[in-house]
Amino acid sequence: MKRLIASILWLTLPGVCDGYALVRLSPHVLVCQACPFDRLRAGSERAERDTVNGVFIEDTGRTLVIYGDPSGCLEKADMVLFTHSRRDVVWAGCKLVEGGAESIVPRAEADNFTIPTSRDWLTFVNRRFHDSEQQTTKILTEPLPVSREVAGGDQISWQDTSIRVLDTPGYTRGAVSYFVNVDGLTYGFVGDLIYGDGHLLDLYSLQDAVAEAGIGGYHGYAGRLGELIMSLRKVTDQDPDLLVPAHGPVIRNPKQAIEHLIQKLQAAYANYLSINAGHWYFKERYEVLAKRVLGTGFRVDWMPYADVIEKAPPSWIIPINNSRLLLSQDKSGFLIDCGSDAIIREVTKLKEEGRLSRLDGMFITHYHDDHTDKVPELVKKFGCPVYASQASADILEHPAAYRLPCLTSNAISNLTAVPDGHKMRWKEFDITIYYFPGQTLYHDALLVEKACGELVESNGGEKIFFIGDSFTPSGIDDYCLQNRNFLHQGTGYFYCLDILRKMPPNCLLINQHVLEPFRFSPDQLDHMTKVLEKRRQILADLFPWDEPNYGIDEQWARIYPYGQQAKAGQCVGVTVKILNHSSSAHTYTASLNVPDGLQSEPKSASVRIEPREEAQLHFEITLPQMVSKKLYVVTCDVEFDIRHLRDWCECLIEIYP
Secondary structure, eight states, rough: HHHHHHHHHHHSSSSSOOOOOOOOEEEEEEEEEEGGGGGTTTTOOSSSBBBBOOOEEEEEEEEEEOOOOOOSSOOOOOOEEEEEEOOOHHHHHHHHHHHOOEEEEEEGGHHHHOIIIIIIIIIIITBTTTTTTOOOSSSSSOOOOOOOOOTTOOOEETTTTEEEEOOOSSSSSTTTEEEETTEEEEEEEEEEEEOTBBBBBBSSOOOBGGGGGGTTTTTTTTHHHHHHHHHHHHHTTTTOOOEEOOOSSSSOHHHHHHHHHHHHHHHHHHHHHTTTTTHHHHHHHHHHHHHHHTTTTTOOOOOOOOOOSOOOOTTTTEEEEEEEEETTTSSEEEEEEEOSSHHHHHHHHHHHHOOOOEEEEEEOOOOHHHHHTTTHHHHHHHHHEEEHHHHHHHHHHGGGGGOOOTTSOOOOOOOEOOOOTTEETTTTTEEEEEEEEESSSSBBBEEEEEEEEETTTHHHSSEEEETTEETTEEOOOOOOOOOOOOSSTTHHOOOOOHHTTOOTTOEEEEEOHHHHHHHOOOOHHHHHHHHHHHHHHHHHHHHSSSGGGGTTTTEEEESSSSEEEEEOEEEEEEEEEEEESSSSSSEEEEEEEETTTOEEESEEEEEETTOOOOOEEEEEEEOOOOOOOOOOEEEEEETTTTTTEEEEEEEEEEEEO
16 A cells, blocks of 8 residues: 555655655655644645655656655665764664665764664663763664765765765764755755754754863763854855755755854853853863854853852861861761762771761762762761762662763662751751752752851851852853753752852852852852843754753653663563653653564553653563573654654663673
């Protein structure tokens, strides 16, 4: 039946194939987009559902395909041109390649097509811990044969048609675009470099190191923005008549759409830089970041630094690397964070010297490995309880269940999880534990108040708010997009700024990586709030989602646990967790894609989720009695509103030896 429908459609386009609209752009070029039957508008170039755009160039009964055929109606093709290696796009072309079509892929990303199982997944089981590169895991789970690797300057010949290859890194590191003259028009196929009139799917996919500024991947907020903008300008230089991206509507005014996108990207980046914590750490390197994205004539409105107390912290606070030891009058101690052997050695030395009698407890600000990696060893040595908020407890106890930056592989057992705002008395100190979702979604802070002391005259009392890594004197620590920094009012840094406003008068802030205490003025707190409000507006205009948080939160849909171990024949449970960032309720459908030999029950499930709420869908996966692999990667399709997102998130099932 599909073959008959497809044959008819070649003659009668526009038409429909299995819920997909096939629209003729010119006599020899058509685009296949998802569109429900009852909403099909003849001649429309905007699908009612957003999935991969399949582009077919037809000549003398033969077909060249760009991206793939999302409908599955096309029986065969000569070639499939892939612009980049992300599996949420590549899936559309896999069936045609398996059916004999030549696959043309970017040379710089060829390994992601040919050896994903041996290099990128088996090693990733361990490499995902202590990961500070933050590169996408949306790559294939099984190899795809590659016929030819191409790079900028190459020409691809098909029939009497020549296709030009242009290097266009940005959305991915090694992406290319293809340009071809057909029917008197110049077409550009640019992958996810742009979406519609001046939009981009997200920013988190651009997280990367910036070598020329000496910035590593973890600190490289949208680090490939400079490359993306250069690539967009290279596309403009090709003077295309139409752009057909991998997702979204056909672009009939490329120059205008590209200029709109560049302006939005530069506005978003200038906003980000102006109140960023990294300016305190990196200073002149941030000028390099600004120049490469904004150009030489663009000035960043840097926020003046907070009031920094140049004298050392009070004597009852002992800095130890990025840890802090609180020391009471009776020489007992309370430690904040423990991420290295050096910290344990120093605490041990203090005890041996008689300056520390014992550890009464420790507090964890957040899950990052440089703050938690050695907590189990310290607890074993000193036998102290460990405190954190209830919001942070699960990731501390089960880090392997998450896919987030800088995870430790060392779970913390016997954690004492307390409610937000929990108060306790320790020696001469009043302590309050706060949930403080600043640098990451899973982050806490500790208010310590000492009745009197050496700083009373200078700042009104010894009230110290230990804020982990969430602020420096230059602003907010949100330079890693994968940390899940939300931009909803009442969440993320909006929430943290409200907490700071409620701190006792003259309270000082201590960042675990900054020796000097500091404090923001009320005007600075208001300024940061206004910048974040403006950022939300800019990103709402930049992203094609109905809510900008989808474009900065890669984990809005995730599989939990991310990693687990199982035996042959075992049934394991996984949960698809979905956070509805939207301001209206949506029905979300999740469908698991399990490797051959595994079974999923159910195969798909749906749930209606209210605004700003998270819900979960439970699945059972049964492994075969005889397993042939050391690792199985399970992916999940997610569908809601107009979005049909294939292979969107994944989990890992490692087989016991």
